Amino acid sequence: xxxxxxxxxxxxxxGQTKHSSHREDVNQPELIHEAVSLALKDAxxxxxxxxxxxHGNMELFEMVHSPDLWHVLGTGAYGKDCIRITTGGTxxxxxxxxxxxxxxxxxxxxxxxxxxxxxxEGHTTGGITNMADPLWFRKIQAGALTGSSAxxxxxxxxxxxxxRASLTYRIIMDKHAGLNxxxxxxxxxxxxxxxxxxxxxxxxVGELKLIEMCSQSDGACCVIFACEKKAKEIxxxxxxxxxxxxxxxxxxxxxFGYNREFPVMKTHKFxxxxxxxxxxxKDPLNYFDVFEMYDPASWWAIDxxxxxxxxxxxxxxxxxxxxxxxxxxxxPINPSGGVIGSNPIGxxxxxxxxxxxxxxxxxxxxxxxxxxVNHALxxxxxxxxxxxxxxxxxxxxx
Amino acid sequence: xxxxxxxxxxxxYVVEGRMALPYTxxxxxxxxxxxxxIRDQKKxxxxxxxxxxxxxxxxxxxxxxxxxxxxxxWVDVSNTGTVSNFTVVRYDDKHLPRKAPFVLALIKLDxxxxxxxxxxEECEIVEVKIGMKVEAVFAKETTNTxxxxxxxKPAAERISVHEINATRxxxxxxDEPDTQxxxxxxxxxxxxxxxxxxxxxxxxxxxxxxxxxxxxPAEFAEEAYKCWKAGAAMVHVHxxxxxxxxxxxxxxxxxxxxxxxxxxxxxxxxLTSAVGMGKTAEQRLSQIVAIKPExxxxxxxxxxxxxxxxxxxxxxxxxVFENTFxxxxxxxxxxxxxxxxxxxxxxxxxxxxxxxxxxxxxxFTDPMNFNFVWGVAGGQxxxxxxxxxxxxxxPAKANFTTCGVGTDQFPxxxxxxxxxxxxxxxxxxxxxxxxxxxAKGSYEQVEVAVAIAxxxxxxxxxxxxxxxxxxxxxx
Ligand SMILES: [Zn+2]
Numbered sequence: 001x002x003x004x005x006x007x008x009x010x011x012x013x014x015g016q017t018k019h020s021s022h023r024e025d026v027n028q029p030e031l032i033h034e035a036v037s038l039a040l041k042d043a044x045x046x047x048x049x050x051x052x053x054x055h056g057n058m059e060l061f062e063m064v065h066s067p068d069l070w071h072v073l074g075t076g077a078y079g080k081d082c083i084r085i086t087t088g089g090t091x092x093x094x095x096x097x098x099x100x101x102x103x104x105x106x107x108x109x110x111x112x113x114x115x116x117x118x119x120x121e122g123h124t125t126g127g128i129t130n131m132a133d134p135l136w137f138r139k140i141q142a143g144a145l146t147g148s149s150a151x152x153x154x155x156x157x158x159x160x161x162x163x164r165a166s167l168t169y170r171i172i173m174d175k176h177a178g179l180n181x182x183x184x185x186x187x188x189x190x191x192x193x194x195x196x197x198x199x200x201x202x203x204x205v206g207e208l209k210l211i212e213m214c215s216q217s218d219g220a221c222c223v224i225f226a227c228e229k230k231a232k233e234i235x236x237x238x239x240x241x242x243x244x245x246x247x248x249x250x251x252x253x254x255x256f257g258y259n260r261e262f263p264v265m266k267t268h269k270f271x272x273x274x275x276x277x278x279x280x281x282k283d284p285l286n287y288f289d290v291f292e293m294y295d296p297a298s299w300w301a302i303d304x305x306x307x308x309x310x311x312x313x314x315x316x317x318x319x320x321x322x323x324x325x326x327x328x329x330x331x332p333i334n335p336s337g338g339v340i341g342s343n344p345i346g347x348x349x350x351x352x353x354x355x356x357x358x359x360x361x362x363x364x365x366x367x368x369x370x371x372x373v374n375h376a377l378x379x380x381x382x383x384x385x386x387x388x389x390x391x392x393x394x395x396x397x398x
Numbered sequence: 399x400x401x402x403x404x405x406x407x408x409x410x411y412v413v414e415g416r417m418a419l420p421y422t423x424x425x426x427x428x429x430x431x432x433x434x435x436i437r438d439q440k441k442x443x444x445x446x447x448x449x450x451x452x453x454x455x456x457x458x459x460x461x462x463x464x465x466x467x468x469x470x471x472w473v474d475v476s477n478t479g480t481v482s483n484f485t486v487v488r489y490d491d492k493h494l495p496r497k498a499p500f501v502l503a504l505i506k507l508d509x510x511x512x513x514x515x516x517x518x519e520e521c522e523i524v525e526v527k528i529g530m531k532v533e534a535v536f537a538k539e540t541t542n543t544x545x546x547x548x549x550x551k552p553a554a555e556r557i558s559v560h561e562i563n564a565t566r567x568x569x570x571x572x573d574e575p576d577t578q579x580x581x582x583x584x585x586x587x588x589x590x591x592x593x594x595x596x597x598x599x600x601x602x603x604x605x606x607x608x609x610x611x612x613x614x615p616a617e618f619a620e621e622a623y624k625c626w627k628a629g630a631a632m633v634h635v636h637x638x639x640x641x642x643x644x645x646x647x648x649x650x651x652x653x654x655x656x657x658x659x660x661x662x663x664x665x666x667x668x669l670t671s672a673v674g675m676g677k678t679a680e681q682r683l684s685q686i687v688a689i690k691p692e693x694x695x696x697x698x699x700x701x702x703x704x705x706x707x708x709x710x711x712x713x714x715x716x717x718v719f720e721n722t723f724x725x726x727x728x729x730x731x732x733x734x735x736x737x738x739x740x741x742x743x744x745x746x747x748x749x750x751x752x753x754x755x756x757x758x759x760x761x762f763t764d765p766m767n768f769n770f771v772w773g774v775a776g777g778q779x780x781x782x783x784x785x786x787x788x789x790x791x792x793p794a795k796a797n798f799t800t801c802g803v804g805t806d807q808f809p810x811x812x813x814x815x816x817x818x819x820x821x822x823x824x825x826x827x828x829x830x831x832x833x834x835x836x837a838k839g840s841y842e843q844v845e846v847a848v849a850i851a852x853x854x855x856x857x858x859x860x861x862x863x864x865x866x867x868x869x870x871x872x873x
Contacts, residue, residue: 027426030459037467047465063421078462121422 003243003278005104008396010231010238011357012110013043013224019184019217019342022120028062029074032116032220035347036076039112039222043234047076050224051108054099055084056091056115057346060127075114089294090246091115092221092350093380093388097244099225109227115351116220117344124216128383147205149299154207157317163207165317167194170212170298170340172326177337179327179367184217184342212298212340219344221351228396239357239376242391242398243279247271249385267387268379269307275389279398285309285331289373290359292352294381295338305333308379327369335359335367349380353390360394428459428469437546440536444510446473455510456544474610474838476508477534478553484518484526495545501526505550516544520551559629559848559858569863578794584786586818591859593820593867594847595799596625596840597634600826601644601674602705608829610839613638615650615657622658622665624841625824629848631864632666632693633658634741634824636674644674646681648688655689664861666870668693668741671729675703675717679725686729687736692870695769696729696740697721698749702776708804719776723756730761739870741799742768745777750788765795765869769822772810773803780806785813797867801827807843808832812850820859821847 015038017023023031040046053075055068064070068077068084075082083102087094092115099111153162171191177183189197201209231238247267272284281287293308295301305316305325324330334341336355339348356376358364374395380388401411425433428445435443444455449466459469484503487494494500496517503518503526518526520535530552537548569591580586598621603611612618622633637654639645651669658667669691671682686694703719706712733740740762744750750768757766770788772780780802789798799820802810807828811821823843831837832846851858865872 022424024424025427026459027424027429030426030428033460063419072462073458073460076460076462076465078465118424121424123418123420126417126419 003245006106007104008228008231009100009103009225009241010228010235011223011241011353011392012226012231012235012238013039013045013112013222014354014358015039015042015222016182016347016351016354017219017221018182019219019344021184021215021217023118023218028064028067028116028118028121029071031118031218032071032074032114032222035116035220035222036074036112036114039224043224045110045224045234047080050076050080050110050112052081052083052102052111053077054095054102054111054113055082056086056095056113056350057117058088058091058124058127059086060122061124061345062118062122063126064122071114071116075112081108087382087386089296089345089382090349090380090386090388091346091382092348093244093294093353093378093390094246095350096223096225096241096353096378096390097246097388099223100241100244103225103227106227109230111225113223113225113350114220115222115344115347115349117346117348118218119216119345120218147208147299149297149303150205150207153299153303157314159207161317163198164194165302165320166207166212166298167197168323169302169320169325170197172320172323173295173298173301173334173338173340176327176335176367177341179365180336180341181365182219182342183337184219185215186337186341208297208299214296214339214343215341217342217344219342219347219351221344221347221354223350223354223357237361237363239360240393240396242393243275244388244390245271245275247274247387248382266307267385268304268381269310271387271389272308273310275391279391284377285311288331288375288377289371290335290356290369290376291331291333292336292356292359292376292378293333293338294349294352294379295334295340296343296381298340301333301338301340327367332369335364335369337367349378349382349388352378352380353392356390356392360392426459428457431472432457433542433544433546436536436544437540437542440477442475442477442507442534442547443472444475444507444512445469445471447471452511453509454512455507456514473509475510479505479507479510479513479532479550481518481526481528481530481532482506482513483528486523499523503532503550505532516547517549518551519549525552558627560627563858563860566857568860569857569866571866578792581818582790584817588818588854588856590818591857591863591867592815592847592851593632593797593799593859593864594630594844594851595632595634595668595801595820595822595824596622596630596844597801597822597824597826598622598625598840599636599638600824601636601670601672603825603829604642608825608836610837611825611829613640613642615654618654619657619661621839621841622667623662624839625844626662626665626861628841628844629851629858630665630841630844631859631861632668634668634670634695634822634826636670636672636826644677646673646677646685648685651685652689655691666693666861666864666868667691668695670695671733672697672719672743679720679728683729683732686738687732690736690738690873692865692873693739693741693767693868694733695743696726696733696753697743697745698726698752699745701745701749701774704775706775723752726752727756727759727761730756734761734763737871739763739767739868742766743771744768744788745771745774747778747784747788747791750791754791754793763869764793765797765867766793767868768792768796768798770798770800770810770814771802772800773806773827780810782813785810786817789817789819803827804830808846808850811847815847815850815854815856821850823847 095113099113174189177186201211325333356378376392445457447461449464501518504513506513532550533553637651705715800814801822824840
């Protein structure tokens with residue numbers, strides 16, 4: 001059984017900025033306003049129709065306190081109920097969960113979720129580190145930079161195969177990003193550059209290379225949710241939220257893991273198992289038509305595929321090596337180009353839900369999957385070991 | 399990071415850390431224009447929401463109340479304002495712009511609806527009060543920040559004309575048989591209020607010269623209101639199309655007239671009967687008869703009315719402004735019959751004589767109201783002795799006002815005020831201030847006229863007094 005809902009909830013409006021390394025031409029509310037205006041236009045609504053605004057970003061990344069208040073200039077939340085959410089990297093996914101819950105509960109008919117980031121303005125490490133306490137595992141953070149996944153994959157499958165799988169994944173993401181007009185980075189990479197990139201891309205930690213890391217982006221995303229009745233009235237193609245799950249594990253503020261026997265990053269596996277079990281999905285790899293995965297680096301991405309879909313042996317590497325995760329493959333992953341393509345953190349996980357919903361609607365643009373998309377999956381990931389997964393459906397028939 | 403032990407807690411460490419918090423702030427296009435306008439033009443601009451009419455300062459891209467996109471709705475606000483709240487900073491820190499103690503004040507600039515924060519200096523801290531008037535002091539060197547306004551200081555107190563007029567006795571007409579004699583001798587009755595007229599537009603002043611010249615009815619209403627607030631009792635109006643061309647269309651002129659009356663019911667409106675170049679006599683007169691303003695201009699001679707380069711004498715636009723005797727007579731009769739008081743425009747002594755000659759028919763009711771116009775290319779330039787000659791040629795009960803094109807404007811109105819006459823200013827005649835800066839609007843020239851009156855000890859006429867003096871009844 002999926003978690004109890006008083007009523008169904010559909011996504012009826014989506015707006016995103018073009019994501020970019022810097023936006024000197026706008027301040028924070030102005031950037032948000034772009035996404036909000038696009039989402040309202042997409043849903044053919046005005047702010048008058050919105051009952052509640054759910055605002056999210058990374059705490060302190062822009063050095064502004066109470067950003068939801070200042071951002072009213074761009075969110076349109078003046079005189080409306082407004083809630084601020086900050087759950088780290090997952091915040092965008094949590095925005096979606098909260099909006100779904102607020103609508104499903106009957107509290108509001110139409111809820112607008114806004115995720116945003118303007119990394120250029122603040123000091124990310126300052127925001128993450130805040131108060132370090134070396135005695136109690138509150139380490140001085142250097143951002144989401146870890147080589148442990150690379151070590152793990154390398155030890156299991158050998159350096160050559162591991163490196164090639166990571167770079168293949170990376171190049172697939174670059175090709176996808178090249179199709180997405182909103183993506184921040186698309187270099188035009190090709191598979192024949194793999195050997196060159198392995199040799200030349202600067203190494204950050206172990207085999208984790210610069211080219212394999214996500215970008216630092218500025219951008220905003222806005223998604224409008226409506227109860228079933230309103231969604232059917234307003235939208236020709238509402239995308240239904242079937243279920244979502246949040247799992248976290250933060251007895252230590254660390255993303256490195258202690259050792260192979262005691263890895264930290266088990267929340268993806270646990271979340272996926274619970275979510276699929278309670279929805280009666282026995283073969284998720286076949287069930288889903290697209291997966292928008294929060295992939296901060298290609299090493300993590302290839303490792304996590306195994307966790308999400310409970311794959312055995314080297315099945316996850318084969319999916320990548322056979323390019324089954326490309327648009328046109330068995331399970332396209334991140335037709336948007338993913339987090340490696342664009343990472344406005346507070347918006348990133350909401351973009352996963354938005355992009356998955358666009359695929360279900362069938363109007364994602366140049367990066368639309370050519371075959372029908374009926375079932376979509378989106379994931380969020382955050383620095384304090386959070387996993388959020390969201391299931392989207394084209395039809396209300398589950 | 400260091401650890402230390404506090405006395406009395408020898409078994410407990412205290413860990414001390416320190417972080418720098420660097421940040422970058424992207425002002426965006428709207429915020430950047432706000433700063434560059436202050437930097438380059440010493441001008442403070444806000445944005446006005448057309449939906450709720452709120453003027454935001456600092457400007458913003460979107461009205462938070464109704465979500466209207468207002469990024470292009472720029473308006474000028476004043477460099478002066480009122481302290482709406484303040485605090486005293488009493489500690490020194492790196493991020494603070496001054497050494498403590500200093501005052502940070504929330505200042506609502508005149509013309510803005512929202513206050514903004516700045517430093518208030520040049521006064522004792524104990525003298526700072528909520529409600530005090532302050533003015534911006536611009537920085538000598540730019541930093542491309544809000545500190546291009548270096549600080550605010552207490553403003554010179556300026557009491558409004560309306561406050562002064564509210565406390566003085568209203569002027570009552572006295573029948574003095576020797577008024578004309580005294581006036582001729584240069585000893586006019588200085589206790590007689592001076593009527594200030596603002597000619598808001600004319601036919602030829604365009605927005606590419608000065609953005610505050612009104613085109614739309616709403617813009618006329620706003621400008622008229624500002625002029626009334628500054629002390630004008632009358633506005634002179636050439637209605638315009640949206641694109642700026644002078645119009646004879648009744649509906650547009652009526653809409654302009656009504657918009658001014660709605661916004662500013664007391665003010666006297668003087669409509670032009672010249673309208674603009676190339677208009678027929680019928681087009682010029684029929685709108686006056688249709689709308690029946692309290693006052694209309696009446697031109698007195700056919701003359702060159704061109705545009706000629708003042709330095710080189712080169713002719714740019716050659717035009718004969720036709721006002722035959724028949725037209726002067728027909729226009730004058732139609733106005734008087736419809737209860738419209740003519741303002742008789744004299745571009746030289748001959749025009750004055752023309753009006754007197756036609757006047758023998760008994761067309762004009764007393765008092766006749768003359769306007770001496772100086773500096774039109776085709777009329778006479780301003781000369782003090784010409785002014786006096788014209789004044790001395792007036793009939794006994796006549797009033798006179800004056801206006802001058804370009805740099806003639808301020809000298810001629812000052813002379814008129816000294817001699818007991820009235821004053822017309824406005825962007826129709828001149829777009830600049832006495833120091834050569836562009837005027838912010840006709841109202842700023844009205845403020846100069848008020849200053850002239852104040853310095854000569856003449857009260858500024860209320861609209862009621864202006865009607866009494868000019869012999870017109872309020873509509
Ligand atoms: Zn508004």
